[in-house]
Amino acid sequence: MTERRPVLAVIGAGPAGLAAALAAASRGVRVVLVDSAPSVGGQFYRQPVPGPGARRSQMLAHQRRTWDRLRAGLDVHLTAGRVTHLSDRHVWCVERESGRFVVHALLGPAQEESAAVRADAVLLATGGYEKVLPFPGWTLPGVVTAGGAQALSKGGLSLPGRVAVVAGSGPLLLPVATGLAAAGTRVVALIETAAPAAFARQARTWATTPVKLAEGAVHAARLLRRRTSVMSRHMVVEAHGEDRVESVTVTAVGADGRPAPGSERRIVCDLLAVGHGLLPHTDLAEGLGCRLDGASVRVDDEQRTDVPGVWAAGEATGIGGADLSLAEGHIAGRSAAARLTGTAPDPRGWARAARTRTRLRTFFAALESAYGEPPARWPEQVTDDTVVCRCEEVTAGAVREAVAELGAGDLRTVKLLTRAGMGWCQGRVCEPGVAGVAGCALAPARRLLARPVPLGVLAAPADPTPPQ
Amino acid sequence: MDPVKPARTHPGTPFTVTFDGREIQALPGQSIAAALWSSGVTAWRTTRGAGRLRGAFCGIGVCFDCLVTVDGRPNQRACLVPAVPGADVRTQSGTGHDD
The missing domain is CATH 1.10.10 (Arc Repressor Mutant, subunit A)
Incomplete structure (x- = not known):
């Protein structure tokens, strides 16, 4: 008889969850990888649906290599039975139950039935979602989030002949604009609320991350080739249209944070992709009683939350992109494996990932301060x-x-x-x-359930089935 | 090697789904939202209160704006549900249980 391997439930199969699953499965832990999508990869590694003749936005070469390595590693563990991938599972609650955990998930896109998985420990790699600030006309069809435009374009959306404006603030706008352009859309304007001076002040930090800088330059070059007009310190104040967006009004942002008088201009478009940065998904962590730092799950050097048996990695612990998520996931997976198998975690083993983590956290903190807060007067619009x-x-x-x-x-x-x-x-x-x-503070919402759950599911007795 | 050269994509065999009875083309792997949008349809729901048109917004299953009726089942998120051959997709009015 073989000794039962401890079970780690990894929630989310994006960069952080995949890195964590591989690190833990290689070190004596049985991993159940629970994810809402039909296939692994999360939003970042979402695999594009092949379309007819469309030139699609693709990962950069180093990202492609990383993805191939993760995918191959996962396949080995899946075949060996060290990892079970549960796809189409929308986790709505993680319960603590006498030192162990029960993960409750709704099944499939229909989400009418729930299934439960028991685990000895949980690793939250739930990622983030986009923040969009409202403006008149933002509910019109044809107005989508920047990340949504990217997700749809990877998900097989083809928009040749469409005219798009990309607007808001943050590092996501540039890749979204280039992705749309690559998918055949004419991106006429990229409208960024932040000011270029703020970027210059951060030059020293930018210089320490040549890969990121190169990515930015590549994106910009692609965009300029397509003659997109790039406006910084501008904002969309209104989207116009009857049944769908037909144009937007753009203004310069004045020194007082209000639209500069006389700077209004109308831009005709039939797609507006808008975003103001990302927010971490923290509901499951909050439900477990994990402490937050601002909007993010608080973790220690091993990526442990303050709740025993619960780790967190990736954008749930702070927005920082795929490479940071990979580093955090790797550390979390190794720490969880060590602690679950009763060995002392050895941080020297993950020193390289820890260095990457430090460097990228510094970089993204600088990036966040460069983009800064939206203009203080935006609610007046x-x-x-x-x-x-x-x-x-x-x-x-x-x-x-x-x-x-x-x-x-x-x-x-x-x-x-x-x-x-x-x-x-x-x-x-x-x-x-x-x-x-x-005019209120944005406090954590403390959602009891991380997803809307049918009443029948809540009323039904839980039936936790151990993985095969 | 050009690191940003897009990889070649090979489209699967197109199939049809219906939207409010009209045939539209979809590709394997496409979500219903992507299939609708690619066919020029950007709205497939009217809101419960003001009856305003809505379609895709967040694209990743968070906002629930893209709710649609698929094969008689209301409140499906068009951005998550994959298009399958013969799917009967219908505009959803209000709660989806109105008619």
Whole structure:
């Protein structure tokens, strides 16, 4: 009889989850890799659907090599039975149960049934999602998030002949613009709220990451070849159209954070991809009682959260891109494997990943401060009739009334009074916008369940099945 | 070697799905949202309150704006559900249980 291998549930099969799964499976741990997509890779390594004649945005060469290595490593572990990949599982809750864990997940896109997996430890690699601040017209069809445009274009969207504007703030806009252009869309403008001076101030940090710089330069070169007009310190103040977006109004951002008078211009487009940075997915961690640092899950040098048996890696612990996620996932997987097999973790074994982690965390902190906060006055552009909560169709006027006339002083009270944040998305999409319009702090939402769950699932007894 | 040269892609065999009874073409691996959008359809839901048109927004299953009725089942996220041959995709009105 063989000794039972300890089971580590890795939630999320993007860069962090894959690196963690490989590191742990190589070191005596049985890994159950639970992911919501049909195949591994997450958003970053999402495999493009081959389209007719489309030139698609592809990974850079070093990213392709890394992906091939991860994929090959995973295949070896899958064949050997050291890793089980559970695809199409949308995890809605992780329960602690007498020192072990039960991972509850809804099955398939339909999400009407739930299944449970037991594990000795959990590694959260849940990634992030995009922040979009509201503006008049942002609910029109044809307005999508920047990451959404990228995901759709990798997911087989072909838009030849379409005219796109990419707008907002942050390092994602450039690859999105180039990706759309590569998929056959005419990207007429890239509108970035941040100012170029801020980037120059960070020159020393940028210089320490030549790969990142090269990536940026390559993206820019591709874009310029396609004659996209790049406007910094500008913002989209309104999207126009009846049944879909037909044009946008763009203004320069003045020194006071308001649109500079007389700078308005109208740009005709039928696709607006907009984003204002990324936010970490922390619901499962919060449900487990893990401490957060601001918006991110707090971890120690081994990527352990403050809850015993729970590790976290990748963008759930702070936005920092795929290479940082890989390093964190590797460290988390090794630490979890050591602790689960009763050996002392040896940080010397992951010294290289730790150095990468330090370098990239520094880089992304600098990047974040270079892009900075959105202009302080942005909520002034959100007219009273603008829907800020897309699910529940709550307008900015209703939010303002809750604050000014009903005395709401925090996001939770605004939600109870207006239903803003009570819909399907559980407030993920509207919280930053509602907080801005209400003038409240953006506090962690503390969602009881990480996904909307059918009542029948909640009422049914859990039936945790150990992996085969 | 040019590190950014796009890899060649080989399209699978196209098939048809229907949107509100009309045939549209889809490719293996495409989500319903991608198939609809590629056919020029950008909206496939009207909201419960104001009856406004909505389509894809976040593209990764977070926002639930792209809800659609597939094979009689309402509230499916078009960005997550893969298009399969013969799928009957319909515009969803309100909660999807209205009619």
